Amino acid sequence: MSQQTVVNIPVTDHDNFSFAECLVFLGRSEKECLHYVEGGVVQKMIVSNGQPVLIEISDDAAAKGLRATVRSADAGERELSGSSGAINIDEAYIRRYISHWLHLDADLRPFYDFAAKDAVLASLAVRYKGLRLIGIPDLFEALTWSITGQQITLGFAYTLRQRFIQAFGHHAVIDGKDHYVYPHPSVIAALEPASLISMQFSRSKADYIIRLAQSMTDGHLTAEQLENMDYQQAREHLISFRGIGNWSANYVLMKYHRHHQALPLEDAGLHNALKYQLQLPTKPSLTDVKAYTQHWKEHAAYATFYLWRSLY
Numbered sequence: 001m002s003q004q005t006v007v008n009i010p011v012t013d014h015d016n017f018s019f020a021e022c023l024v025f026l027g028r029s030e031k032e033c034l035h036y037v038e039g040g041v042v043q044k045m046i047v048s049n050g051q052p053v054l055i056e057i058s059d060d061a062a063a064k065g066l067r068a069t070v071r072s073a074d075a076g077e078r079e080l081s082g083s084s085g086a087i088n089i090d091e092a093y094i095r096r097y098i099s100h101w102l103h104l105d106a107d108l109r110p111f112y113d114f115a116a117k118d119a120v121l122a123s124l125a126v127r128y129k130g131l132r133l134i135g136i137p138d139l140f141e142a143l144t145w146s147i148t149g150q151q152i153t154l155g156f157a158y159t160l161r162q163r164f165i166q167a168f169g170h171h172a173v174i175d176g177k178d179h180y181v182y183p184h185p186s187v188i189a190a191l192e193p194a195s196l197i198s199m200q201f202s203r204s205k206a207d208y209i210i211r212l213a214q215s216m217t218d219g220h221l222t223a224e225q226l227e228n229m230d231y232q233q234a235r236e237h238l239i240s241f242r243g244i245g246n247w248s249a250n251y252v253l254m255k256y257h258r259h260h261q262a263l264p265l266e267d268a269g270l271h272n273a274l275k276y277q278l279q280l281p282t283k284p285s286l287t288d289v290k291a292y293t294q295h296w297k298e299h300a301a302y303a304t305f306y307l308w309r310s311l312y
Contacts, residue, residue: 012104055098101135102135139256185214261297273308
């Protein structure tokens, strides 16, 4: 039997938290292979202390938080090899990882106060109350996903992402189910563009992704660098890399780095959501979008996320 550890994760501003709403977002694509939502539980394999572990996240409303059951993801392999050593689970890391991913340390009261007075956001804040800005807890994943999704449909982007993960990510079969960890930059840095082109990535995207992997492996682009930069510095640093434009930089700073003023103005989904919410005859122009969103400021990331939620 595999070792199990239970980790309790507190939720800031629990009165404005809905795990059920978060599950809706997490379960939105049938092509998702980095996590699964089933029976009110999220399953995800991550790496802790250099070892793959499976975390199963469930609601713990009585404790005003979440509960994560953590177990080894390679128990079968250890049993076959005769190894019985207990895995060393870093509970603090697990707690930080889940909190970052689901934005559990956020205080939504300022955003809801702002949204209540906004014609576009007021109804969304009520309809999706408790939804947190579900992020991407890995910088390389956030960067490559922003490149993968450029100028193609969301459905095809998910197909490319799935192929990429299944080809190059760590894989384990647990209870008969395939689980993956997102590919490490060092793995992708060693590839030739043909490896991605054969999956239907464009040549330019293949080049961008491999070059970014090399930049991260060489230390020219790191999470630590971004941590020490303000929003403008971080945006300018990101767009200095080929393949990262204003949209991608803001997407990454919104979904990975949690800059609340990050606003992916060029996003097609944002444009469509504004069209529906404002009952416009056509999609707004970029100039119109700037006018509609200029007052969002420190609420831009959450405003964008709630508008995205209105599309499904």
